[in-house]
Amino acid sequence: MADHQLYKKLIKIVSEKNVMVNKPLKSYTYTRLGGQADFFVTPETYLHVQEIVKLANEEEVPFTLLGNGSNLIIKDGGIRGIVMNLGKLAEINITGTTLVVQSGAKIIDASREALAHKLTGLEFACGIPGSVGGALFMNAGAYGGEVKDVLESTVVVDRHGELHTLAASQLDLEYRTSNILENAYIVLEATFVLKEGDPEDIKATMDDLTFKRESKQPLEYPSCGSVFKRPPGYFAGKLIQDSGLQGKQIGGAQVSLKHAGFIVNRHECSAHEYIELIQFVQQVVKEKYDVVLEREVKIIGEDE
């Protein structure tokens, strides 16, 4: 389908202000890497999302969902077709101990709202820079808590553009994974059930976790957070450190000197360099310790 025809169909669904052509994506990712999206679309309603999915299907246009960009690397050649971002669907509503959050909201904001309403259970998420949708996708977690512990249900759109309400148990949430990818679900909404708590205790826990994060993680540089999942029986950062890789640099990408599990964009790094360094680390750790480091971060898009 010619680009201008696709553009016309997209603006008919979401209006001109919500469709950008050849949109640079760097500023939408925490690594500050990657090329452009052919069409960058920001729906404002659930119906918009459904109609865009249906359009992409009908026209056989590639479709990519971008959350808060904190767990993915976009390649230098960018992304063909439609890139959808749900940042305009970000409402948070609280009734009693139940938080209903639209998926474009940041999970950090959900955790702050919980504190403001004296609710405990989302403290673990106070420093995770993802959207609520991305947090469900990954079953994000930290410091002993994870999405699975507090999620009750979710509203998703399936690959045909149909809406479903699913119980949390239907998402197969496990360590940094779910079945959202294999089912091509788009998460629109999450319902978290929390408990009443003492706001001073909740705040103290959040402050403590923030301190731990800020003192251990290289937050002063762009990065995708922990690059690798925790291999059974090991810690990825320790293996990388013991392999003598801390400080290893390829172009502008560097294995962080502060936390070896992070790769930082030190200076004018390309996605190509960043990915090459990831692969180099995997190769060295495999050779030295016979451990396969599985990537936590997703790599999407095309080479330049």
Ligand SMILES: Cc1cc2nc3c(=O)[nH]c(=O)nc-3n(C[C@H](O)[C@H](O)[C@H](O)COP(=O)(O)OP(=O)(O)OC[C@H]3O[C@@H](n4cnc5c(N)ncnc54)[C@H](O)[C@@H]3O)c2cc1C
């Ligand atoms: C400094 C730093 C610290 C981090 N610390 C932690 C941590 O402590 N714990 C942790 O678990 N993670 C951590 N992360 C990783 C990341 O924040 C989480 O994995 C987060 O859940 C990703 O959400 P996102 O919205 O940024 O997703 P994105 O990176 O935008 O996307 C990741 C995947 O989720 C999919 N996705 C996004 N939104 C939706 C949706 N609405 N429906 C369906 N699929 C969707 C995307 O298509 C993509 O495949 C950290 C990252 C950084 C940069």
